[in-house]
Structures are given as structure tokens and as C-alpha cells.
Amino acid sequence: MDLIPDFIPVIGYLDDLIIVPLLIRLSIKLIPAAVLIEARKNVKNNPQKLKKSNWIFATVIVIIWLALFYVAYRHFSYLWK
Template sequence: MSKIKIKVKQLITRSKKELAALYIAYKRKDVPWYAKVFSIMVIGYALSPIDFIPDFIPVLGYLDDLILIPLGIYIAVSLIPKDILGQCRQEAENASQGEGKQNWVAAAVILIIWLIIIALILMRFL
């Protein structure tokens, strides 16, 4: 495997772990509200099937995922106190080792929200 593929694979793996830690931090009461709001926005965008720039547009379609998601994760992580973030990362690591399940409930909620938004837009224009 080339060095670039290995680096991209490592970035994706680390991003998944950070997203899991952000979700755990979002549920905690000792995390500031603004960090929770930003974290859930980043998680929602990362899990959302709809992007700001659609993936079918050459180069730009994937660049928004390669830039916006890591940038969002970086900002969200910087808003959470370091000691709390460390605990959340450890909890996310333990959860990923102990469970192989995917959170279908969160995915379904995000999908339903997008379907409602699309339906409202279509009703407005039709």
C-alpha cells in the first residue's frame, strides 16, 4: 500500500474515534453547552448523506469531506476541557473494543430529519 493510502486510512480511523468521543462528550453534563452544540453539528454533518458540495462534483465533492469534517472535529475537540475529552476518548475506545454494533437509531434520526427537510422544500416549490 502506498504511504498516502495508509495516511488516509489512519485519518479516517482517528476521525471515527474522535466522533465517538465527541458523541460521548455531548451526553455529559459537565461539557459546556456551546461545545455540545458544535459537537452535535459536526457529528450530524459527518453522518449525513447530504454534503454542502455533492460528491459527484469532481475533486471538490470529496474535498469538503476531507477538509470540513477534520476541521470541525478539531474545533469541537478544542472546545471541550482536556480532562473530560480524555475520559470520553477512553470510553469511546472501550466501547469500540467491546461492541461491534452500529448505532442505527442515530442514523435513522438523521435520515428522518433530512427527509422532513426535503419534503418541506418540495412542498414549498410544488
């Protein structure tokens, strides 16, 4: 749920910066204490390691976004002159 659409400058993202942390905090408070304690023990006893493939996919996605920004800049740069 988004109270203020993100396409509205500044305020659109500002509500996300306030609402999302509040909802995360509320969600954690709604988890029963026994479940939360057990989950924390599981994480502590069995830490997960990131696979190298995750970093490769992330790098590819970042490169694609940078390429798209570059193409958009080259295409629309005449508007800023």
C-alpha cells in the first residue's frame, strides 16, 4: 500500500522512508516471542553464506541498469543543452 504515489517528487519517497520501517517494526512485534527466539537460534547456529552466483547476477543487473541510463542520457541529452 502506498499512501502517496512515488512519482510525486520527494514526498512520494518520503512516505516510504517513514512507513516501511514502521511496518517492519510492527511485523516483528506481531511475531510470537517463542517463534522469534527459535528463528534467531537457527540463524546463529546455521549461518548462510552467499553464493558467488548471487554476486554475478547482481553485477549483471547493475551493468544493465547503467547501460540503460547511458542510453537514456545519450538519447535525451539534447533536451538539456
